[in-house]
Amino acid sequence: PPVDPGKLKAFLDRLSTEVHAADDWGQVATYIPELADVAPNQFAISVVLADGTRLSAGARSVPFSIQSVSKVFMLACVLGREGDNIWRRVDREPSGDRFDSILLLEQEKGRPRNPFINAGALVTTDAMLANRAPKQALSEFLGFLRAAAGDEDIHIDPSVAASEARYGFRNVALANYLKSYDNLHNAPELTLGTYFHQCAVEMTTDQLAMAGRMIAQLPGAPPLMAPARARRLGALMMTCGHYDGSGDFAFRVGLPGKSGVGGGILMVAPGRASIAIWSPGLNSYGNSKVGTEAAELLTDFTGWSVFS
Ligand code: GLN
Numbered sequence: 001p002p003v004d005p006g007k008l009k010a011f012l013d014r015l016s017t018e019v020h021a022a023d024d025w026g027q028v029a030t031y032i033p034e035l036a037d038v039a040p041n042q043f044a045i046s047v048v049l050a051d052g053t054r055l056s057a058g059a060r061s062v063p064f065s066i067q068s069v070s071k072v073f074m075l076a077c078v079l080g081r082e083g084d085n086i087w088r089r090v091d092r093e094p095s096g097d098r099f100d101s102i103l104l105l106e107q108e109k110g111r112p113r114n115p116f117i118n119a120g121a122l123v124t125t126d127a128m129l130a131n132r133a134p135k136q137a138l139s140e141f142l143g144f145l146r147a148a149a150g151d152e153d154i155h156i157d158p159s160v161a162a163s164e165a166r167y168g169f170r171n172v173a174l175a176n177y178l179k180s181y182d183n184l185h186n187a188p189e190l191t192l193g194t195y196f197h198q199c200a201v202e203m204t205t206d207q208l209a210m211a212g213r214m215i216a217q218l219p220g221a222p223p224l225m226a227p228a229r230a231r232r233l234g235a236l237m238m239t240c241g242h243y244d245g246s247g248d249f250a251f252r253v254g255l256p257g258k259s260g261v262g263g264g265i266l267m268v269a270p271g272r273a274s275i276a277i278w279s280p281g282l283n284s285y286g287n288s289k290v291g292t293e294a295a296e297l298l299t300d301f302t303g304w305s306v307f308s
Contacts, residue, residue: 016057026281026289040281067260110181212274245285254305
């Protein structure tokens with residue numbers, strides 16, 4: 001049965017109050033200095049239902065760095081442009097390794113395990129740069145996000161991109177390694193620069209939940225993606241969206257989700273809702289700690305787990 005919006009709103013308010021009693025908010029990411037300055041004890045949740053009802057609680061209008069949540073939307077852009085060709089360059093299997101791991105890349109001869117670990121996302125971004133300059137690729141990407149969210153007020157924070165460009169040594173290593181296998185078609189610094197900027201997009205949970213409508217296949221979503229593609233994106237989010245914590249997230253929450261090291265999580269309950277959560281403190285997998293706990297409580301309350 002569909003959830004009662006009034007009851008759901010009361011639940012979200014309660015959730016937002018209760019999480020503030022947490023004594024452990026997790027650790028904010030420190031390897032990107034700009035993110036290290038964010039206070040961990042913040043929380044927001046936004047839900048868009050199939051009938052278009054929008055509900056939120058907490059810091060719903062505070063923009064945060066979407067980081068790896070951007071990987072879903074960049075992949076959607078690339079799939080729209082070149083279709084299944086991208087799968088020649090990147091696989092679709094969970095990696096069981098950390099998001100920035102280089103381990104499997106040697107074993108698998110430069111073909112990353114999936115598009116949601118950093119190595120795979122660099123390949124996706126590189127594909128977006130086919131026949132276009134970074135500026136153009138990024139403005140197309142932003143245009144896609146704005147259309148998906150129905151909101152023009154979505155921007156890149158250049159200081160976050162610069163901070164990551166300065167300290168993102170592992171990404172530099174991954175890009176060079178991919179290049180050595182001919183799986184980057186642009187100069188590594190071009191692909192990296194584009195990737196750092198896409199990760200530095202700032203959004204609120206309200207905006208992110210709106211942008212997720214097309215992946216959740218909600219009736220009111222802008223027609224930016226074929227349903228078959230949305231289903232496949234959901235499958236990738238379920239199996240790979242939380243890196244080596246993907247199994248744990250599926251076990252606890254039971255929804256396709258994509259996390260970012262800024263503490264954002266986008267989740268979809270196919271046909272029912274698009275959900276965005278933000279809390280910047282991270283667990284040991286680099287996924288939002290309190291955000292994951294809140295996601296678990298939400299699916300307990302709503303019965304939205306795809307396994308229910
Ligand atoms: N921009 C970050 C990085 O490349 C994204 C990682 C993440 O959100 N897990 O390291």
